[in-house]
Amino acid sequence: MELMSFLKQVPLFAGLTAPQYDELAMIITLQDYARGQSIFAEGDPGTGFYVVMEGLVKIYKLSIEGKEQILHIFGPGEPFAEAAVFIGSTFPAHALALEKSRTIFIPRHAFIELIQANPALAMNMLAALSMRLKKFAHLIEDLSLKEVPGRVAAHLLYLSTQQGDSDTVKLNIGKAQLASLLGTIPETLSRILSKLGKQGLISSDGPQITILDRDGLEDLAMGEKL
């Protein structure tokens, strides 16, 4: 079945033996979500964690007034909500499917047994959590030390490297979502993209953005004033 071939592609599970893959396949369950459907809410009991199989999932926090800050956006092969498993607490954020999505769910208890029998799996998980920490540290740095234009520039450059260092990048999420990911609001993002265009740094055509002045963007991303 294709589930097995998917599992073998997930970096987190690299290094498992064939019987261990079978064991893993026994304990997981598949779950489907429609676009816009909630996967879990902050405060729900963390009885296990997830791996995205298809689609796109956002992890986010909400303020009382309804403002949203996206913490992560995960695509196929990426695990999420692992942290709750190891501290036995509730989910510290919300999760929602941005597109029609399918996830695998791995229950806490069975996974802990699996990991204790598998040093390789433990090391994979340690590496995954460490990467997550590094990304968070970067987000905190951006939010606290950079102005919004700098965050936008940094994100465009990030997308460029993600997409093969092309000078034309395609946004995989809507601009309202992007604004929330960058810690701002759609209006501000729109103004900044327009300003970057007028300065000749980028040219923008809907979700297609072309980088015209890479050095200029890099200066901005480092903290230069616009």
Added chain:
Amino acid sequence: MELMSFLKQVPLFAGLTAPQYDELAMIITLQDYARGQSIFAEGDPGTGFYVVMEGLVKIYKLSIEGKEQILHIFGPGEPFAEAAVFIGSTFPAHALALEKSRTIFIPRHAFIELIQANPALAMNMLAALSMRLKKFAHLIEDLSLKEVPGRVAAHLLYLSTQQGDSDTVKLNIGKAQLASLLGTIPETLSRILSKLGKQGLISSDGPQITILDRDGLEDLAMGEKL
């Protein structure tokens, strides 16, 4: 020796056997730092990680213009810079001793061998990293979704629970450091503490702050306007 009794108190090392403690003691080195001395800089190769034995250590990011954002402040028994060990990368932030401090240093390679032989140690480390992630998520939420008065209120309440739910809390760090931890600057923090005082929510005497209206502070911390 007292080193051994210290090691046995560190939560991260809980569950090791006596010979494993001996092994641990063999691979670590002690390091002393004066107040204000740098421990490592962002970008240094991450050849191992640390545990605070005495003193106080801050982990922080710097912007080009020199503005600082503190990520963590660690005291005795707390490990730091573990993440770099598991992704084999450079340190993603700076570390500096806020007081005269002593740390133990655990080299990467020896520790990885130790952890692979010890499921309990691996689980401890997974829990530690997960807690770290949760704290980061909380910091991101504060920076992005709360105004500065809300962050101050939340921090005062946090200190109160840390210090036995007393209504009188004592700041363990200077106000300039606190400002940097909360993502603002000393001037703004000073004005806000003064305003909270005028509103009758707190009374402030140097590093001693008394909570007068706990409910009021909690409203603020949740996002209410001042």
Added chain:
DNA sequence: CGCTGCGTTGAGCTTCTTCAACGATCGTGG
């Protein structure tokens, strides 16, 4: 065809930072 979600633009305002000056405290060296 109208509705709804998404993106854009404009005007005004709030919050926070910047810049500057000043007082207090503390550690140190004369």
Added chain:
DNA sequence: CCACGATCGTTGAAGAAGCTCAACGCAGCG
């Protein structure tokens, strides 16, 4: 022991960045 300088905290006035509120255009879809 006192005086000095450095660091820290506070306060004031001005400015900048980004947010709120409101209106509008546009595309996709029932």
